[in-house]
Amino acid sequence: MVKLPLIGVLLASALKLTPAEKAGRRARRREFLKNLRLAVQKEKAERSERHAAQARQPREGRPRTRRPSRR
Numbered sequence: 090m091v092k093l094p095l096i097g098v099l100l101a102s103a104l105k106l107t108p109a110e111k112a113g114r115r116a117r118r119r120e121f122l123k124n125l126r127l128a129v130q131k132e133k134a135e136r137s138e139r140h141a142a143q144a145r146q147p148r149e150g151r152p153r154t155r156r157p158s159r160r
Contacts, residue, residue, distance in 0.1 A: 106114070
């Protein structure tokens with residue numbers, strides 16, 4: 090069993106959160122994670138739009154054809 094220093098135990102017991110503080114932190118965490126998810130979704134949508142806009146130009150000369158296997 091790990092023995093904690095007495096000051097650590099006393100500090101941990103003094104910093105025990107009340108139910109209201111726990112609820113407040115949980116609400117802030119949910120809001121933060123929601124905003125993070127929305128930011129990631131927005132970034133992914135912008136990235137897909139940028140990539141969709143990049144149309145490749147056809148090659149000059151003969152069109153590329155399917156090559157036979159080398160066997």
